[in-house]
Ligand SMILES: [Fe+2]
């Protein structure tokens with residue numbers, strides 16, 4: 001049966017995250033023989049908070065077919081207008097379970113040259129996060145009622161803190177979507193697997209940014225805050241070594257069932273930008 005291969009990358013952290021994506025996106029697309037790239041851009045801004053239109057266009061140019069968001073997605077002011085200027089086929093998403101008055105949408109469709117469509121849902125967890133968001137499970141159900149009329153190939157970026165909630169979303173979606181991939185913790189997990197009804201799953205894709213950091217931020221700006229509980233101003237770590245983290249999915253075109261999920265992890269010790 002014919003398949004499509006899709007690369008998914010976790011949160012890109014600041015300027016190094018974007019520069020690493022520019023360096024590696026096409027290289028890894030070729031290496032994994034992938035046809036599309038989905039990337040989480042909620043920390044792509046230079047200061048690691050949100051994303052601005054400049055970064056959206058740069059990531060698109062570098063090969064991102066869809067950019068997903070999370071709790072930081074609205075932190076750059078100039079992105080608010082951009083969300084609603086995207087028209088009917090958005091390529092920058094925000095979590096679908098944010099209040100409906102928020103700009104943007106949480107559902108998108110990637111159309112490949114051969115006519116294959118890949119549906120993407122971005123949704124955010126509530127455990128140890130903003131608890132007043134709509135229920136992510138019901139938001140997925142609603143999104144699926146539309147997306148499944150468009151394509152059997154559906155990827156969910158579940159932006160969540162708790163691995164328990166992420167596993168819950170995986171089992172909830174088993175047999176309904178091609179893959180549930182987690183983002184937000186910035187730490188790649190080693191639990192990638194295919195569920196019984198052929199939905200691929202990983203708790204977290206991991207981040208793309210500086211390895212010797214506290215989830216992408218300078219240790220010297222975060223650790224004092226933990227020790228003193230005083231307010232702190234976290235800064236993006238711009239020094240290497242760097243990591244690029246994600247997965248490669250293989251999905252049957254006709255059924256949307258996952259065939260494989262493989263972790264992608266690149267260590268770059270020499271990169272400077
Ligand atoms: Fe993040």
Ligand SMILES: [Fe+2]
Pocket residue numbers: 042070071072159183184185
């Ligand atoms: Fe996040």
